[in-house]
Amino acid sequence: MTTTIRPLNPSDRSAWEPLWAGYQRFYEVAIPEETTELTWGRFHDPAEPMHVLGAFDGDGRLVGIVHTIFHRSTWLPKWTCYLQDLYVDDSQRGLGTGAALIEAVADLAREHGAGRLYWMTHETNATARKLYDRIAERSGFIQYRKAL
Secondary structure, rough: OOEEEEEEHHHHHHHHHHHHHHHHHHHOOOOOOHHHHHHHHHHOOOOOEEOOOOOOOOOOOOEEEEEEEEOOOOOOOOEEEEEEEOOOOOHHHHOHHHHHHHHHHHHHHHHHEEEEEEEOOOHHHHHHHHHHHOOOOOOOOOOOOOOO
C-alpha cells in the first residue's frame, strides 16, 4: 500500500476535520470551534512555528494527520520539535501510517535544524505505545499541568 505524506493546504480542511474530530473523540475532549479555527489558521501562517502534515492513501484519501510545534529549549542550542497530535483513521491502524507520519515529522524537524523531537501519549494508549516503544526512547518524565 502506498502512503504519501505532505503538508496540508488550506483546501484540505474538509478532509482534515473528520480526523481532527476522531482524535478528540479518542481523547474524550471537545475543543471549541473557535480554537480549531485559530489552530487551522496558525498551521498556514508562515510566522507561526506550527505545522500540519497529512498521510494520503493510494486513492488520495487523507487517512492520518500530525500536528507539530517548534520551540526553543533551555537545555539545547537547537530548536525542539514537539509532535502534539497524531491520529490515524481506524482503517489504517497497523499498516505503518503512524510510523510514517512520525518519520515525516523527524524529517521536518531536521530540515528546520531541530536537535530533538518529542511527544506524549496517554498511559492507557497501549496500541500507540507499542509503536512508540519500538521507534523512540521513553524519557521517564511525567507530565503535570495546571489550568490557568
